Amino acid sequence: MVDLTNNIQLLLDQVVKYRGFSADTFHLLKFTKVEKGLIECEVKVEKELTNTYGVVHGGCIATILDGLGAFCFVSTQDEFQFGFTVNLNINYIAGASIGETIICKSEVDKITKSLAFIKLTAERKDGTLLSNASAIYKVPPQKPKSKL
Amino acid sequence: MVDLTNNIQLLLDQVVKYRGFSADTFHLLKFTKVEKGLIECEVKVEKELTNTYGVVHGGCIATILDGLGAFCFVSTQDEFQFGFTVNLNINYIAGASIGETIICKSEVDKITKSLAFIKLTAERKDGTLLSNASAIYKVPPQKPKSKL
Amino acid sequence: MVDLTNNIQLLLDQVVKYRGFSADTFHLLKFTKVEKGLIECEVKVEKELTNTYGVVHGGCIATILDGLGAFCFVSTQDEFQFGFTVNLNINYIAGASIGETIICKSEVDKITKSLAFIKLTAERKDGTLLSNASAIYKVPPQKPKSKL
Amino acid sequence: MVDLTNNIQLLLDQVVKYRGFSADTFHLLKFTKVEKGLIECEVKVEKELTNTYGVVHGGCIATILDGLGAFCFVSTQDEFQFGFTVNLNINYIAGASIGETIICKSEVDKITKSLAFIKLTAERKDGTLLSNASAIYKVPPQKPKSKL
Numbered sequence: 283m284v285d286l287t288n289n290i291q292l293l294l295d296q297v298v299k300y301r302g303f304s305a306d307t308f309h310l311l312k313f314t315k316v317e318k319g320l321i322e323c324e325v326k327v328e329k330e331l332t333n334t335y336g337v338v339h340g341g342c343i344a345t346i347l348d349g350l351g352a353f354c355f356v357s358t359q360d361e362f363q364f365g366f367t368v369n370l371n372i373n374y375i376a377g378a379s380i381g382e383t384i385i386c387k388s389e390v391d392k393i394t395k396s397l398a399f400i401k402l403t404a405e406r407k408d409g410t411l412l413s414n415a416s417a418i419y420k421v422p423p424q425k426p427k428s429k430l
Numbered sequence: 431m432v433d434l435t436n437n438i439q440l441l442l443d444q445v446v447k448y449r450g451f452s453a454d455t456f457h458l459l460k461f462t463k464v465e466k467g468l469i470e471c472e473v474k475v476e477k478e479l480t481n482t483y484g485v486v487h488g489g490c491i492a493t494i495l496d497g498l499g500a501f502c503f504v505s506t507q508d509e510f511q512f513g514f515t516v517n518l519n520i521n522y523i524a525g526a527s528i529g530e531t532i533i534c535k536s537e538v539d540k541i542t543k544s545l546a547f548i549k550l551t552a553e554r555k556d557g558t559l560l561s562n563a564s565a566i567y568k569v570p571p572q573k574p575k576s577k578l
Numbered sequence: 579m580v581d582l583t584n585n586i587q588l589l590l591d592q593v594v595k596y597r598g599f600s601a602d603t604f605h606l607l608k609f610t611k612v613e614k615g616l617i618e619c620e621v622k623v624e625k626e627l628t629n630t631y632g633v634v635h636g637g638c639i640a641t642i643l644d645g646l647g648a649f650c651f652v653s654t655q656d657e658f659q660f661g662f663t664v665n666l667n668i669n670y671i672a673g674a675s676i677g678e679t680i681i682c683k684s685e686v687d688k689i690t691k692s693l694a695f696i697k698l699t700a701e702r703k704d705g706t707l708l709s710n711a712s713a714i715y716k717v718p719p720q721k722p723k724s725k726l
Numbered sequence: 727m728v729d730l731t732n733n734i735q736l737l738l739d740q741v742v743k744y745r746g747f748s749a750d751t752f753h754l755l756k757f758t759k760v761e762k763g764l765i766e767c768e769v770k771v772e773k774e775l776t777n778t779y780g781v782v783h784g785g786c787i788a789t790i791l792d793g794l795g796a797f798c799f800v801s802t803q804d805e806f807q808f809g810f811t812v813n814l815n816i817n818y819i820a821g822a823s824i825g826e827t828i829i830c831k832s833e834v835d836k837i838t839k840s841l842a843f844i845k846l847t848a849e850r851k852d853g854t855l856l857s858n859a860s861a862i863y864k865v866p867p868q869k870p871k872s873k874l
Contacts, residue, residue, distance in 0.1 A: 303487035339451035340496045340515040345489025367488040371519045371815045375836045392819045519667045523688045540671045599783035635747035636811040637789025644784045663784040667815045
């Protein structure tokens, strides 16, 4: 599992380095568990993740969970390709304020030939559920295997 | 409607000025229609809204639609208070690349005493549907009316 | 469009005749509009569609909308094959009681090679929204075309 | 827990006896675990629960899960009142055929003053996941407590 953890971390580094939408959020993200089809991380809530009430923004939770699910899918694939999100359904149950640490968990429910179903949660450190979510990703087309 | 447009724009300015999670996205957002329970806007896709494929990030679409729905709810309330997102369900149907402009539309389906149901879409300028979504917000408790 | 309406009606008759789960519901269903990718119907609420409060059952709305979306998908296909439901998201906004007539509408948002996205609503006759929903269906594999 | 199991079973009997929408499905349902906020059941797939492919109907899964979640909510309340479904989101991952037994599980994620969030799954006996779902119910208004 050392290699998998390493590879997922390298992928995260690339995402942060690209400086796209999720960079400011994902540079605050630390993987705490990386297994095939099961990834957990924690994120410290800084002001730049919050809404005007000082509570983590709903869009931020969506961004973390969508991204975490994408990493979780990648962890099951030989070729390290992201899937495309097809559906994301999130329930917002409680909030977290600046200074709190959020624990996010992703787990593959099922991967078919064409679709990956991933379940996701965000919790406080004490286990209070903040959000649960489910995401569906389209499995990218397989590259033809080399014949060498 | 001049006042409503003005008030919604002021609220957007506050959100951007707060420098929280949605600031970098919402400073790119321009309202194109503001009516009670019906708000439309456009957003130019810059690199900072995209994923590593150069396509607008799923979390970014979630952030725009969740935020737009929140503004749409506010536009129906005498007191300019945001509701709390309870559920956000998004389908990702197509993507938009750097340089494209996304048109986002929000419309109140129903507001009950406790919940607001809002439907949302994101489209390309040519009308191609990128995402549709529905959001449920918790109506904030009414402040007691002043007796003056 | 006469043929399409006719073919969709024949398919409904088969579904009712099969005597499976949706038969008791679908024998109450009348198509009022059948176009390619756009189907509307009405359903009279009888006691057998209701919960113990005498209000149309949430599972019944789900059954009608899931089924209507399936018909809507079929209406776009040369081969009259149903897709498999992948995701169904329903908001329950208001209820309808015994004796009321529900108007249900389905419209294709997009059909890709592998997935169909359909939006759905249920309303009272006066236009009051009861439910909105979105459904995703997996497009069934195409039968190879005959070479004759 | 004997009383709770008994009370939930009595409620199921009432639902079946009412002869509404879910009666034909729920008379096939057997509770296998009833705890406060955690209910499991099994359902044998008969033809009357299936679609024309002989696979359990998507609307049937929706009906079972919506109903099971409603029982799960009731199990946490002193007054045995159902909540109203606000949102139901279901992923359909695999199917079950006539003769198979489906295991359905429901668990309260959170109950606030106004809303109950319940997570739900349907599985085959061998643990294969058929569907996962989340449901939100509106908590019914509390009856004023008797002063006796």
